[in-house]
Amino acid sequence: MSDVLLPGATLGVLGGGQLGRMFLHAAQSLGYRTVVLDPDADSPAGAVAHEHIRADYLDEAALAALAAACDAITTEFENVPAHALELLAAQRPVAPAASCVAICQDRAAEKAHFRAAGVDGAPYAVIATEADLQAVPDSLLPGILKTARMGYDGKGQVRVRSRAELQAAWSELKQVACVLEQLLPLQLELSVIVARGRDGTVVQFPVQQNLHRDGILAVTEVPAPAVDAALQARAAESAARIATEMGYVGVLCIEFFLLQDGRLVVNEMAPRPHNSGHYTLNACDASQFELQVRALAGLPLITPRLHSPTVMLNLLGDLWFDPQDPASAAREPDWAGVLALPGTHLHLYGKANARRGRKMGHLNVSAATPEAARATARRAAALLGLPETW
Structure with missing residues (x-):
């Protein structure tokens, strides 16, 4: 990404929601052409883009079309497949990078990153196996059990007060990889x-x-x-x-x-x-x-x-x-x-x-x-x- 893209260039976005819509408004007010890739024909961003590519985020032909149409590409939501960003980055400047989005998609990786940056977070444990569950220290209870991936707006979260509730909650969440955070005041x-x-x-x-x-x-x-x-x-x-x-x-x-x-x-x-x-x-x-x-x-x-x-x-x-x-x-x-x-x-x-x-x-x-x-x-x-x- 060594060259500055001046107004008149084309900016693309993966995702057609309201965040993409407001990004497009800002880009268009600065004089950029805009392209959206989103499968929904009625997406908010697709309605205001210069071009709307209606396809799945992992459709390689659609990703190639997006790359061909754009000078640089971003995303409007964190659950876009990181692999899609990797494919695009091989052809065009992409920001944020797939590696950064991948960290944000996984609570365990995210918390490890916070520690690496020297920023304090809630005490936690990663639970991916029954052995991990049994090894959880009592100090983390009461806590909040959160799915490691795909959680937003309070989804994929269960408050637990005891080991029995923790076991039940992990079963309720289909025993997917989770993070247990200590409940803080x-x-x-x-x-x-x-x-x-x-x-x-x-x-x-x-x-x-x-x-x-x-x-x-x-x-x-x-x-x-x-x-x-x-x-x-x-x-x-x-x-x-x-x-x-x-x-x-x-x-x-x-x-x-x-x-x-x-x-x-x-x-x-x-x-x-x-x-x-x-x-x-x-x-x-x-x-x-x-x-x-x-x-x-x-x-x-x-x-x-x-x-x-x-x-x-x-x-x-x-x-x-x-x-x-x-x-x-x-x-x-x-x-x-x-x-x-x-x-x-x-x-x-x-x-x-x-x-x-x-x-x-x-x-x-x-x-x-x-x-x-x-x-x-x-x-x-x-x-x-x-x-x-x-």
Whole structure:
């Protein structure tokens, strides 16, 4: 990736979801042509790409067509087959590299990487065999058993309090390779989004304070209201070390836990822009998606500036249904009422059908002060039927 790709070049993305869609918007605003490879004819990213190759991610003919059409290629989700990235990298610049994505796809490899980078995480054990299960130390209970692969938004996770529950949970998860993490007393959930260029330059967005409901991100606040400057610096330094240790190129999100005793521990990472960074579309002078484009194209990485305190509300498909009537037909939320509030910015992802638990969009609420942003966000939440307290 020695040459800078200037506007007019073609950038490709594996994956057709909302993250790909917002990457394409950023690329197109900078003047790039765009191509998506995704099997879904109705994918959100495919709807806005200059070209949509409809095929499986391991279809070698489709991968060859993507490589032929593009000057550089990225991915919008971590579960894309790493082998697909390897095939593409033999023909075109790819960022992030398949080796980095492979680390993020496996919790055991991910945790080993955190240790190699010198960043503290929760005590854990890898369970791949019955012998591993029997060797788990009592100190890890109570804990959370997580599948080593394919877990996201709280899926593939079971809380266990005893060895009997651990045995049952591993059986419930079909005895696939898992990681058991010690359950820690959490105070807050935080995330840091970094962008790293080919030349090793690392820039970061402010630390984000997150609230999850049922394992899915619900609210992000920036500036993080309960995070002081010293903690921000610790999180930022740890995130930069994690990215640098694996030679990462692109946008990377690292999630942290702040414990009740003040310790900061790393939880997991995602090799792409992240739901918690969607606020950057309206709160910063360069969004996480613009930095993804810049890193892929080899353009200069600027340090993003937060110009407006912002609260991001995740919009799930549940909003389209009457919470009192599970069998109710879908109806449109009160967008007019929400958009009448000052500083509201609605982002819908172009998904044709609303389903409970499906990410349909997000709402950014910006204001001159964090208090004003929070107050307006709570008014918007009330109009949408979301919990108002966080």
